Amino acid sequence: MKIKIITEKDKIIFNKIVSHPLQSYEWGEFRKSSGVKVIRRGFFSLTIHKIPHTPFSIGYLPKGNLPDREFIDELRKIGKEEKCIFIQLEPNVISNQKMQDKVQHDMFGLGLKLAARPLFTKYTFILDLTKSEEELLKNMHSKARYNIRVAQRYGVEVGEDNSSVAFEEYLRLMKETTVRQKFYAHTREYHKKMWKILSPKKMARLFIAKYKGQVLTAWILFVFKDTLYYPYGASSSLLREVMASNLMMWEAIRFGKKLGLKKFDMWGALGPNPDPKDPWFGFHSFKEKYGPRHVEFIGSYDLVIKPFWYEVYKV
Numbered sequence: 001m002k003i004k005i006i007t008e009k010d011k012i013i014f015n016k017i018v019s020h021p022l023q024s025y026e027w028g029e030f031r032k033s034s035g036v037k038v039i040r041r042g043f044f045s046l047t048i049h050k051i052p053h054t055p056f057s058i059g060y061l062p063k064g065n066l067p068d069r070e071f072i073d074e075l076r077k078i079g080k081e082e083k084c085i086f087i088q089l090e091p092n093v094i095s096n097q098k099m100q101d102k103v104q105h106d107m108f109g110l111g112l113k114l115a116a117r118p119l120f121t122k123y124t125f126i127l128d129l130t131k132s133e134e135e136l137l138k139n140m141h142s143k144a145r146y147n148i149r150v151a152q153r154y155g156v157e158v159g160e161d162n163s164s165v166a167f168e169e170y171l172r173l174m175k176e177t178t179v180r181q182k183f184y185a186h187t188r189e190y191h192k193k194m195w196k197i198l199s200p201k202k203m204a205r206l207f208i209a210k211y212k213g214q215v216l217t218a219w220i221l222f223v224f225k226d227t228l229y230y231p232y233g234a235s236s237s238l239l240r241e242v243m244a245s246n247l248m249m250w251e252a253i254r255f256g257k258k259l260g261l262k263k264f265d266m267w268g269a270l271g272p273n274p275d276p277k278d279p280w281f282g283f284h285s286f287k288e289k290y291g292p293r294h295v296e297f298i299g300s301y302d303l304v305i306k307p308f309w310y311e312v313y314k315v
Contacts, residue, residue, distance in 0.1 A: 003074050006040035017043050020063035020092045021203060021224040030197040034190060039078055044071070048082050056309060059087030062120050066093050072110045072303060079305040086310050087303045090120045095298045103298050115300035116314045122299055123271050125292035127264040129228070129256045136253060139291035144246060151247035158209045158251040162199055166208050170218035173234035180237055183279065207252060209244040216244040221252060227263045228256035249290055269294060
């Protein structure tokens with residue numbers, strides 16, 4: 001059976017089939033606007049990334065559905081047409097100890113290999129937004145509750161602000177945060193193009209935390225189906241004692257509840273028993289204090305199209 005090519009008239013149905021914002025029709029439009037080739041079929045969206053100075057490319061399919069034979073056959077066909085060395089799949093499927101061995105056996109049976117270089121984190125934190133505010137506060141670490149109260153006593157103000165002025169503040173804080181924390185972040189142009197396409201659709205929402213009129217924290221949240229996501233956050237090094245980020249997290253949780261969403265995916269975590277010396281430990285610890293469930297996905301897999309060049313790529 002031929003798998004349908006997705007066009008703009010199919011976007012509503014397509015968004016009902018996929019399960020994550022990175023697979024949404026709108027995200028594909030954003031990636032296209034940034035110069036990335038996007039290929040959509042009946043139940044997935046795939047990006048094609050050229051390898052500089054070569055005729056080859058790499059395919060990437062983040063947060064898709066669990067693949068089956070039909071899925072893989074279609075990807076293999078596309079991979080050959082696009083001169084892909086391999087296509088990396090990172091299914092949006094939560095694992096557990098009982099199913100992990102079976103899933104891995106099935107993935108190997110489809111001709112997939114464990115990814116040589118995973119891109120998306122294998123773990124995340126998910127908070128149940130169907131609980132009452134009282135339950136959510138009770139389930140938090142006492143330090144989180146304390147810091148929320150500190151921010152409230154200081155008079156920190158948190159609210160949604162999707163204006164161009166607020167977005168410029170977000171970009172300023174993002175630059176400051178990446179320099180301070182010494183981690184990789186997407187470019188200013190990447191964020192601007194993402195915001196231009198996702199914001200009018202209400203998929204991307206900007207929240208600002210202020211103290212005495214000064215912006216201290218800015219987060220972009222995604223809303224997709226029944227889930228709130230926290231993909232991007234930035235903060236100032238000033239006035240850390242007013243705990244603006246702690247109140248921001250609480251207000252994000254309340255915002256998700258107000259929209260009637262069921263889950264809050266905090267967009268990444270370290271694995272079990274993380275090393276306190278890990279550079280991402282601070283982010284992991286911050287999210288963990290709000291009482292979410294630590295979950296593991298089934299992992300990253302490569303569909304190898306050109307075995308020789310795949311081995312060269314790994315080296």
